[in-house]
Amino acid sequence: MAVPTEVTWLRDPHTAAKHDLLKKYLEAWAPILLSRHEMATYAEGFSGPGVYKAGEPGSPVIAHGVFAGALHRHPKRLRMFLMEKDARRVEELRRQMVRAQERQTGYVNQRLSVHIDEGEFHPALLQRLRTSGALGQPLFVLLDSYGGPDIPYSLLKDLAAHDRVEVMVTFVPGFLTRFAEKHEGRRQQGDIAFGGQEWQAVFKKPSTEKFAFLRDQYRDCLHRAGFTHTLHFEMVDEGGRLLYLIFGTKNDKGLEKMKDAMWNVDPNHGVRYRDPKDPDQQQLDLEWDPDTAALRRILHDHVVDSPEGVTIAELQRFTLLETVYRPAQVIRSIRQLRDAKAVDTDTARVSGKTLVLPPRANPSSSPPAEQDGLW
Ligand SMILES: C[S@@+](CC[C@H](N)C(=O)[O-])C[C@H]1O[C@@H](n2cnc3c(N)ncnc32)[C@H](O)[C@@H]1O
Incomplete structure (x- = not known):
């Protein structure tokens, strides 16, 4: 998918799969955390406008709906911090979040606060999380850019320094394999994202191994940052472009619940999975009773x-x-x-x-x- 320039754009199948995964994970995450803690926080660095061209909800609206449901069962508090750079999308996002709040009762709205900031996600999001005290509490951070890589390794490290923080990052390897070898600026962009230069060994890999190599390097980068467990979710968009969602946590339960969510993603979205440990690199359809x-x-x-x-x-x-x-x-x-x-x-x-x-x-x-x- 070319990077959209309009305020809203058509939702493609891989985005539907991503939303399905996010919703299923948050449906497990919110009740577990709210049953144990007074407050939890959800943050997005790349929030988008909150709606797609044909009216489907964006990730902040999906998350809001899940949290509203969880707060009925667990009368605690949740906060949402949403960053978006494009002023037109911020305006639309504000409209969509007001609508989401109007669908809820006053009881939910008193317990679920929404904070929207316009601007470059870094370092503003980190500062916002720090000053609000969210870093010491359960926190899920979605960094869903167009795939960059544009998340600095230093941000992952700052987040992973706290025990109850989890991240999900969108990573598209094609930009680095296509452009970085010949362009110093783009190589530097890779170095900032990976926190080093080891990833540049990709230039010497055969073309069939490049994407898997970068994926594993990126998972390793989350490990080095301090997330003890990582998982990846592989998707191909309608233009044949491969992208990964990479999840990092320090929590066994979080890992288990994300895996449940992955295996529950609607197989009609056509997403597939490969286990890095399988020598045959068999592609797996994501189904509840999958090929084992x-x-x-x-x-x-x-x-x-x-x-x-x-x-x-x-x-x-x-x-x-x-x-x-x-x-x-x-x-x-x-x-x-x-x-x-x-x-x-x-x-x-x-x-x-x-x-x-x-x-x-x-x-x-x-x-x-x-x-x-x-x-
Ligand atoms: C893939 S879209 C997000 C989609 C959204 N998470 C969803 O699933 O509905 C990426 C968004 O990030 C915004 N963006 C791009 N670069 C950014 C930056 N440096 N800081 C903050 N937002 C940025 C874009 O304007 C776009 O709306």
Whole structure:
């Protein structure tokens, strides 16, 4: 998609997928945090006008609707800080947020405040969060630019210095692979975003590996900034342009809920997923009961690398932290591996726990060939 110049623009399928993901995640995030804390904050650096050309809501309006619902069940407080650079879009955003507030009762509006600022997102958003005290509280920051990269690494680091902060960043690798090698200014833009120059190794990668390399570099950059867990969500827009949403958190629960949200995104949006740990780089359709062949390959390799055996709980945690899959998908996958004699299970050695072991009869490290749709 070319960068729109009008106030509003047509919502494309990848934006619909992004909104579906955001809504599903916030529906889990808000009640969990409001049940434990008096106040939580949601912030956007690139808010947009709050509406698309055919009338669909933008991300701030979607978030507002989710928070209003959560506040009915948990009578606490939520704040929204929204930044937007384009004055015309700010005007439209103000109109849309007033409409969103008019759809709610006074009770919700007293508990859900909306602050809109016009201007360059950085460093204004950080200052706003700092002076309002939001950095010490649960905070979700959406940095949904046209993909830049235009988020300075220093901002990610400043955010990650606080425990309950989570970020979601839009990252489009095509700009760097196309323009940065020959233009010093654009290389510098990359250095500021990645907080170093390691990403420039992309120039020497074969073209088929460039995007995945930059994606992994960007996830690594969130790790270095201090977000202990990251996930990415891959989308292709109607012009064939690849873009990633990259999520960073320090919280196991946040990771689990984002994964649930990812697997629940409406498959009609055509988004796909690849697990970086899968040697076959199989593309996965995002469905509630997805193809778990890649998870079985990953679990099999992990068990074979653990001759003393691994408990189901350990495999579930490994799955949560190291793969795109959900812990709830582990037991079924292990059953299928056991039925295919690719692993053994033992319930006697550790009381009350099932230990998963490399197969005794066939200790080789390769999973069986594809049979009966199992692999
Ligand atoms: C991808 S759109 C945001 C869409 C919105 N998050 C949604 O999903 O409805 C990016 C927005 O960021 C704004 N923008 C671009 N550069 C900016 C900057 N440096 N600071 C603040 N806003 C910026 C653009 O005007 C545009 O409205």
